[in-house]
Amino acid sequence: MYEYLQKLPKCEHHIHLEGALTPELLFSMAQKNHIDLPEDDPAFLSPESLTARYRDFSCLDDFLGYYYIGMNSLLDVADFEALAWDYFQHAAQDGVAHAECFFDPQAHVSRGVGYDVVLSGFKAAQKRAQAELGISSELICCFLRHLPPPEALETLRSSPVQTSMKSGDVIGIGLDSSEKDFPPQLFQQVYDEARALGLRCTAHAGEEGPAEYIATALDDLRVQRIDHGVRLAEDPKLMQRIANDQTLLTICPISNVYLKCVTSVAELPIRTFLDAGVQFSINSDDPAYFGDNYILANYRAVQDAFSLTPREWAGICRAGIKGSWCDETRKKELMQRVQSVLDEWVARHDA
Numbered sequence: 001m002y003e004y005l006q007k008l009p010k011c012e013h014h015i016h017l018e019g020a021l022t023p024e025l026l027f028s029m030a031q032k033n034h035i036d037l038p039e040d041d042p043a044f045l046s047p048e049s050l051t052a053r054y055r056d057f058s059c060l061d062d063f064l065g066y067y068y069i070g071m072n073s074l075l076d077v078a079d080f081e082a083l084a085w086d087y088f089q090h091a092a093q094d095g096v097a098h099a100e101c102f103f104d105p106q107a108h109v110s111r112g113v114g115y116d117v118v119l120s121g122f123k124a125a126q127k128r129a130q131a132e133l134g135i136s137s138e139l140i141c142c143f144l145r146h147l148p149p150p151e152a153l154e155t156l157r158s159s160p161v162q163t164s165m166k167s168g169d170v171i172g173i174g175l176d177s178s179e180k181d182f183p184p185q186l187f188q189q190v191y192d193e194a195r196a197l198g199l200r201c202t203a204h205a206g207e208e209g210p211a212e213y214i215a216t217a218l219d220d221l222r223v224q225r226i227d228h229g230v231r232l233a234e235d236p237k238l239m240q241r242i243a244n245d246q247t248l249l250t251i252c253p254i255s256n257v258y259l260k261c262v263t264s265v266a267e268l269p270i271r272t273f274l275d276a277g278v279q280f281s282i283n284s285d286d287p288a289y290f291g292d293n294y295i296l297a298n299y300r301a302v303q304d305a306f307s308l309t310p311r312e313w314a315g316i317c318r319a320g321i322k323g324s325w326c327d328e329t330r331k332k333e334l335m336q337r338v339q340s341v342l343d344e345w346v347a348r349h350d351a
């Protein structure tokens, strides 16, 4: 079954490129760029001690503290390219065919790293991933919800960001960082302006925050997808609405365990969602921070907990293709690949 999961052409919709920064890469870039790591936290003694600390996050904000310190090590175009290339290589190994990647420009621009530096590095890695690994990819610009909404607006309206959106280098926007007490509606104007530019819209909701945030992301931000959304199961009426509208949830099972949203993958409402017809994809979120668990480890963890059938897995992959923001030709090609992997499995096992 694991072999079948590896072969399925997977779409990843919930991967923060900054969350693919391994402790090894973090330390080597900090040294190269003469960036001081915190001296008052013993976790920063070595890549090994940092890795050990990552096993012990108490909640989303505890993780985010390390996430924002980590990305301070990234400075020039080559750093951002190396980071994204490292992710794409893992993605290729895990059978990812198409990736829609988040990045957090505010966290770089605020420390003097230009938006175009970040984008150039990512674009170079994307081009290489397409040419050498056959992975198609897109970029989604996320806004940090713990910062004041006018700062997100200022970022959206800034000239390099506008240029990247009009050229198609960036195809959508997202909303991430601390969730509790930062409800989606705070960012309504940002989403209205992004939509007017023709951008796709998604937002993290229902990770630590209540199901109500999922409803306001839909109503006020008019998002096409919900990132995480696992708390949707607490509101059966909303769950039915999401199922009827075929809104895709981008679920990150191992992330939810690492950040103590649930105690185990088995606690996630995967079976409930399947029974209710809720469409979802399975994703890695911040793999370098969550035990080096990339997308396939998340597929495997769901399989270990829920024993899905090969047809159910093909259905999950089809839902992911349908909810992707790539062109119709690519979607058709990926649908055919899912079918042929399933056919091969049936020929071997069902007879």
Ligand code: HPA
Residues within 6 Å of the ligand: 016, 019, 060, 067, 176, 177, 178, 204, 207, 255, 285, 286
């Ligand atoms: O899982 C997450 N939630 C919110 N913000 C984030 N930024 C990186 N990962 C996450």
Ligand SMILES: [Zn+2]
Residues within 6 Å of the ligand: 014, 016, 176, 204, 227, 285
């Ligand atoms: Zn996330």
